[in-house]
Amino acid sequence: MRRVLIVDSEPQLLRALEVGLAAQSYTVATAPDGTSALSLASRTPPDAVIVDLDLPDDDGTDVITGLRDWSSIPVIALSEHAEPANVVEVLDAGADDCVTKPFVMEELLARLRAVLRRSDCSGGPPTVTVGQYAIDLPAYTVVGDSGRGEPVRLSPTEWRLLATLLRNPGRLVTGHQLLRDIWGPGHDEHSNYLRIYMSALRHKLEPDPAHPRYLITEPGIGYRFEPCGGKAR
Template identity: 60%
Template sequence: MSHILVVDDEPQLLRALKINLHARHYSVLTAATGQAALDSAGQTTPDAVLLDLGLPDLDGIDIIRGLRAWSPVPIIVLSGRESSADKVRALDAGADDYLTKPFSMDELFARLRAVLRRPPVGQPVPRVTVGAYEIDVAATTVTGPAGLVRLTPTEWKILTLLVATPGRLVPGRQILREVWGPDQEERGNYLRVYFAGLRRKLEPNPARPRYLVTEPGIGYRYQP
């Protein structure tokens, strides 16, 4: 049973999340303040954290940084802040995903399952599949119905970043920084070009990607 820490100061939402988590056989811890959340996580390490940013005592960004100082626990932000700037700040601070309120429970639990499936930090990424294609990261090969598929070195770097954390939203600036260098973080056009190439090679319908998904203005994710 996975242990989920829910951090929100809205009693109705906190209760609804607790009921829905229990119904899906998760163990639940709750906190209504940032300090209570940090104390709870320090006493009993959760398997994932659902975190509101607008708390009465601490800003949610500071809580993310506090957790990231010692733990790789998956963090999904649940927030009424809708701007891309807020989402990027949370992701850059270390959040794994971001859902804007109001959200559907089905989408929340799909994203929760995705972050819980990701390999532990330091564990080698196993072979993964993108639709009909098998990616062997160690061997740097992609095999599909028609045999081997050739990827460019840059496509490999991007794909490796995504499949290392299944379901996790990776900020576009992080991809640019890690693939091209810190002085290229504003070159979003690079990503559009290379993702178009990856989708032509790996997606069954490149115009409607199922596995290499864009979150407009924020980043990309590998959706198993």
């Protein structure tokens, strides 16, 4: 059974989440604050974490960054704020998804299944498959997964962008983070750079560049590498 750690200071919500997940055959552990959550997660790492951002002893983003110091455990954040800036901040901290409160239990369960599924598909090997291509990150090579055919040539910037996404399988990487990591500070307004280079990568790697399955855009937020190939979009 999958084990989920729920971090929330509201007893009623904590109980509702515990009952709802247990009914779906999840093993549930709970923590009322960030300190106990990080301690519990380090002793018995869960398969996923659901954390409220409004905690009595800490900001929930600190729990997320604390987890990211040592783990890639899927994390879903619960937030009362739906503004894009708030969502971007949470994702930049390392969350895999952000759900706005109040929420429907069925939606949260669906998002939990999605992050667990992406986690199952990821493993961080040096060679990553994207469609029909095998990408060897240390060797900087892209060839057909059968090993035959001419290697695909990528520019240095395309390599940096692709490698960042492949090293974060299933996790949404914000446009802000990509611009900062690849082009450096001061490029936050140049989102057109990302559109141009993502389009180039899709034309080189996606079976149908107009309907990408692996290199996914989350409009207004960022990009995601779907290791199993999502629904064409």
